[in-house]
Amino acid sequence: MIYTKKQINNLDRITRLKLINSVTGIKPANLIGTINKEGNTNLAVFSSLVHLGSDPAILGFISRPPTIDTGHTYRNIQENGFYTINHIHPEFIKKAHYTSAKFSEDVSEFSRCRLKEEYINNFKAPFVKESNFKIGMKFKEAIDIKTNGTLLIIGEIQHLIIPDLSMVDGDIDLEASSLASKKFDINIILKSPSTYAVIIAVAFLYFDLEMPKSILNTVMLLGYTMIVLILMSLGVSLTQMKVFSFKSSLISSIGRVIIGPIIGFFLIKIFNLSGYAAGVLLIQSSMPSAILTYLIASMYSPKKIVDNISSMIVVSTLMSLITVPIIVFIALKYFS
Numbered sequence: 655m656i657y658t659k660k661q662i663n664n665l666d667r668i669t670r671l672k673l674i675n676s677v678t679g680i681k682p683a684n685l686i687g688t689i690n691k692e693g694n695t696n697l698a699v700f701s702s703l704v705h706l707g708s709d710p711a712i713l714g715f716i717s718r719p720p721t722i723d724t725g726h727t728y729r730n731i732q733e734n735g736f737y738t739i740n741h742i743h744p745e746f747i748k749k750a751h752y753t754s755a756k757f758s759e760d761v762s763e764f765s766r767c768r769l770k771e772e773y774i775n776n777f778k779a780p781f782v783k784e785s786n787f788k789i790g791m792k793f794k795e796a797i798d799i800k801t802n803g804t805l806l807i808i809g810e811i812q813h814l815i816i817p818d819l820s821m822v823d824g825d826i827d828l829e830a831s832s833l834a835s836k837k838f839d840i841n842i843i844l845k846s847p848s849t850y851a852v853i854i855a856v857a858f859l860y861f862d863l864e865m866p867k868s869i870l871n872t873v874m875l876l877g878y879t880m881i882v883l884i885l886m887s888l889g890v891s892l893t894q895m896k897v898f899s900f901k902s903s904l905i906s907s908i909g910r911v912i913i914g915p916i917i918g919f920f921l922i923k924i925f926n927l928s929g930y931a932a933g934v935l936l937i938q939s940s941m942p943s944a945i946l947t948y949l950i951a952s953m954y955s956p957k958k959i960v961d962n963i964s965s966m967i968v969v970s971t972l973m974s975l976i977t978v979p980i981i982v983f984i985a986l987k988y989f990s
Contacts, residue, residue: 662674683699684699684701684740685699685782685785686737687771687779687782688738689779690733696759696762697763697780697782699742699750699751700717702715703739710810712794712808713789715806716799716805716806726759728796734779735793737791740781749768750767769783774788786817789811789815790811790812790813790815793808900969903969907969910943918940922989934985937985941978942967943971948967
């Protein structure tokens with residue numbers, strides 16, 4: 655589809671707005687925090703942040719000229735001379751976009767949108783506490799863009815607050831700064847089907863219940879199907895993994911496939927197990943690192959850690975080709 659200037663101008667306002675806002679590609683949205691001379695704070699979402707130079711370190715963003723009811727951000731910057739830029743993370747993205755609603759000047763978007771103000775190192779503008787990546791800015795100049803009546807607000811970086819995990823070999827891993835804001839959520843485990851399966855299985859074993867044959871056969875067939883699906887998903891996941899450090903993954907893998915069986919032996923002795931129970935425990939303790947560790951790490955850890963875990967999965971799986979047959983032989987010989 656080709657749009658001419660005339661066709662673009664003939665579009666209704668909302669359609670034209672969405673179209674032109676999208677043509678520049680994906681733009682990161684940030685929250686800009688300000689405070690006026692009366693101490694009233696303001697928070698607004700902007701998607702026009704641009705890098706203008708590194709020496710001096712300056713950034714710019716586009717703002718519309720202030721009116722009576724709008725433009726609190728620019729007015730506060732003019733009065734105070736300082737402002738903050740705060741990355742938006744998925745955990746509070748809805749609250750962040752709510753700041754674009756029209757509030758009066760004496761109403762703080764921080765409180766209305768349930769975001770917390772934070773002042774760091776006596777900086778003269780509020781940061782967003784929920785954000786892990788924050789920038790303290792000093793206002794330098796505003797350039798009129800006469801074509802559409804907007805302003806290019808230029809500021810110099812005074813402070814950078816970055817999570818330690820975000821720095822990887824001198825570069826900033828933006829994915830890590832976002833993941834650093836994520837906390838372990840027990841609801842993810844509670845909503846997992848495997849959790850319910852374990853609870854049901856324990857209940858059946860504890861109360862010595864028998865499942866009807868028709869249901870048992872259906873469940874067994876589904877179980878056999880799941881083995882194929884799990885192997886397929888494992889293969890897909892392995893193709894997306896990157897071996898980051900062979901040395902560290904080799905050390906971790908040795909610990910997994912060698913120390914694991916040793917721990918299994920101790921557990922067999924401690925609980926005085928024998929027969930199939932002892933054999934199964936020993937074999938399970940010798941298995942390579944599970945793909946589940948990769949899935950959980952990808953949710954809560956930066957890429958460097960995820961790559962290390964994926965490397966360990968690959969190496970421990972290869973090592974298990976040698977170690978698992980030995981452990982199976984021992985289990986069959988002494989615990990069958």
